[in-house]
Amino acid sequence: MHLVDLIPDSDTLLALSPEELGLAMLPSIEAWKDGAHGIELSRFLSTVFGPGAGNYPSGNRTEISDALREAWAWLEGAALIISAPGLGGIHPNRVLSRRARQLVTGGDPRGTFAVRSLPKMQLFESIREDVWHLFQRGKYDTAVFEAMKAVEIAVREAGGFGPDLVGVGLMSEAFKAGGPLADPDAERGEQVALMNLFQGAIGSFKNPHSHRKVALGPDEAAEILLLATHLLRIVAWRRMMMT
Incomplete structure (x- = not known):
């Protein structure tokens, strides 16, 4: 080879x-x-x-x-x-x-x-080391779960929520109109779209991985990890705008 x-x-x-x-x-x-x-x-x-x-x-x-x-x-x-x-x-x-x-x-x-398929430096800083190494070891489902868990943690911390609010419900409360991470300058439709993006990502890629074994290939896993990176950047940007 x-x-x-x-x-x-x-x-x-x-x-x-x-x-x-x-x-x-x-x-x-x-x-x-x-x-x-x-x-x-x-x-x-x-x-x-x-x-x-x-x-x-x-x-x-x-x-x-x-x-x-x-x-x-x-x-x-x-x-x-x-x-x-x-x-x-x-x-x-x-x-x-x-x-x-x-x-x-x-x-x-x-x-x-x-x-x-997944250049290390393209990943968000908070998941760059652990998630990339999981990916390189072929632990694709675990890498995706850890990345989406990092998104959930980032949203919870940025929005000031307690540990009892998780998953799709957390995304709804954080990004709904008037929520702490919603963009007050965006149109209502854009606010809803951003909330749906986070709800869909967490609902599709975090929750199923916590309840059943999911076999992912490297290409699909890389795409999901880059999505998680994009979501983490959005949270970081909204957090910066709140200060």
Whole structure:
């Protein structure tokens, strides 16, 4: 499996953080290792740029190489790649750690490591770390639940509501005409539409996940997480306007 099979677009690759790119590299590192002897960085780079490796443009090869080296260093620091056993002395060969092997074998690498579907920095700050890592581990339903729970918490705190008001009812009270998060300068129809947006999102994507097992794929989960990000930005904006 070439890296270009997982991240076909070079601009997307270069936009990834070292941890995002490092996670995406794991299936390819595992595929190209030399048995128990593992693979060294220079050999891995040759699988990215060598004959038959794919079609990353040659014009930004240096940038791509630098990004891959940074990601490799992050993988080492995170103990996801470790020294290959049995070679003796200090050597550059690396193999996947137990945790990394669990990540790779736990599901379809194209799904588990679909970093191009959800760039980390696109997520709202309050959910960026925990939710993104859940997504990368393939815990899509949990990631969606946690993101929508964060929306609920943000609405409750911004509106000054107690813990007993939850879910769709909370959204109704917060965004109804005259509610603490309603925009008093908006037309009545716009106020209702915004309330319906929050009601629908929480009712569709948070409450069902708290009562039954829902199997989500990476693309659908990424779309819902970006919706949660948009909702959190709206709450932050309304909170700022209230001060």
